[in-house]
Amino acid sequence: MNIAISGLSNAGKTTIFNAMTGLNMETTIYPTVIEVPHKGSVKVPDARIDWLSGMFKPKKTTYSTIEYTDFVGITKGDIAHNRKVLDALRDADAIVDVLRAFDDQAVMHPDNTVDPIRDAQTLEMELLFSDLELIEKRLTRMDDAAKRGKKPDDIEKKILIKCKDFLETERPLRYLPLSAEELKSIRHLQFVSIKPKITVINISEADMGDKEVDVMADAIAKKLGYKREHVLTLCGKIEMEIGQLQPEEARDFLNALGIKEPACNRLINVCYEALELISFLTVGEDEVKSWTIKSGSSALQAAGKIHSDIERGFIRAEVVPYDAFKTTGSMAEARKHGHVTLQGKTYTVNDGDIINFRFNV
Ligand SMILES: Nc1nc2c(ncn2[C@@H]2O[C@H](COP(=O)(O)OP(=O)(O)OP(=O)(O)O)[C@@H](O)[C@H]2O)c(=O)[nH]1
Ligand SMILES: [Mg+2]
Known part of the structure; x- marks a missing residue:
């Protein structure tokens, strides 16, 4: 499973990537320039595998894994730049939007003010624009080919127009009901607004445990039409520190801060839920293993x-x-x-x- 971390520049994407993977990529107060996305794999914690492994004492124990991708930020209105950014997440199974909600004068915001709802809308719109651009290009190419005498693929054309009409109502393709057959015929286009979306609100250290944070998450879910369970709040900076600790130290740190579960586990659970995934298990003396499949x-x-x-x-x-x-x-x-x-x-x-x-x- 591949999860793409997306967001405006300086929202805390790399900080959260580090928190999720335990890696330590550079985070900066100015927009980062990297040519190749960061990638990091983590095992999906599963107490059932822990227990079964203890019981069978197999030669090998294998957990499911999640791969995270982190790249540069999306820029409002810059289609050419965003094309490059979004191309890097075309293979992703889901997109995690990081929304900045933390206050820090030292960290520049591309739109100058902290406003997570506005940013969530910006990110969604850029996905729509990217998909619309793709459809228009494809339709033009089909028309050109038709002029040269090539018979157009009427089925695909009809679905493309259906998608275009839907996008023009400013709704992402993930909400357009499509049959399995229709989905299959557009799969090769790798639309980005069709991917399940999960939202991470990156809050200030000072706001941890504050009720206002839940109010903000409720408002974002409502405004953007997201399922409330798909909107998480966390403090990237603290979670990144947790990610760098040994398990023992991490537990003490979490207890001291009153955090029940580290965000890396919470996000994995939400990804499984949003992607409708489940695990089945195989056991034996050779290997105890978890397998991820569609529910x-x-x-x-x-x-x-x-x-x-x-x-x-x-x-x-x-x-x-x-x-x-x-x-x-x-x-x-x-x-x-x-x-x-x-x-x-x-x-x-x-x-x-x-x-x-x-x-x-
Ligand atoms: N106070 C505070 N600062 C944070 C938090 N998360 C990230 N930052 C800071 O914000 C700055 C930007 O963080 P990054 O993780 O580099 O942001 P990014 O989204 O990867 O930025 P680009 O890759 O440049 O688009 C860094 O200085 C981080 O330390 C947070 O939860 N609280
Ligand atoms: Mg970054």
Whole structure:
């Protein structure tokens, strides 16, 4: 899973990237110039994998991973610059907008004042403009080709016009209902406003724990039409410090500040929720591993995630829910208590299912 961190310059993107990854990229009080985006991978913490690993003592324990990308800021009205910035996040599964809400005279704001709602609107509009530009170019190219005698792809053209009309009402494509077929026919264009969006409000150290912060998050969610759960508040500066600490020290620091959970974990949870992802688990003496799949996936799709051979030769999936397994303590006991079931290809996988695939190639 690839998550792109986006925002205006100096919003705290790199600070938050560091907080999420534990890396230590340079943060500056002026807009940064980098040619290549920062990338960093982190493992997705999963207490179930911790426990299963302790139990099976496998040679290898593998957690799911998330890759974060951090690049330069989006600039209001600068289509050419934004094209470059947005091209770097075309592969991302979701966009995290960082909105500046912290006060610091020393850190310049591209629009001079701190106003997270305005900035959220700016960022959304720049995504719309970028997608509109892409559609217009594509339509012109199709018309030119038609003039040269090439038969236009009427289906694609119709969907492009539908998207264009929607964008012109100033709404991002993620809210346009499209059929699976329509989505497939425009996938190659890699629209940016179609990607799920998560918002991080970067607050001042002094505002941590302040009720006003929740009021601000409510207002942003309402104004932009975001799900409230997809709007997080955190103090980038403090979270970055936490990210640099050893786990033990981090825990003491979090306790002292009254922070229940570090923002890196909170953001991962929101990403899973926003992208409708779940995990299934495989266990054994060799490896205990977590696999990330779309919620609603079938056993056959889960098998394909592991290997195309397992998908092709699928016979049955032996499934035991993690909680049931944990209470019984062993596969034999789980079986005895009837927690292990045999499922076919169309079984809908649940979060936390421990699956053993029987297959034949
Ligand atoms: N006080 C305070 N300062 C912060 C916070 N987050 C970031 N900053 C400061 O704001 C400045 C900009 O932070 P960066 O993380 O470099 O911002 P950016 O969005 O990556 O900026 P560009 O890459 O230049 O677009 C730095 O001096 C940070 O230390 C915060 O939560 N509180
Ligand atoms: Mg930066």
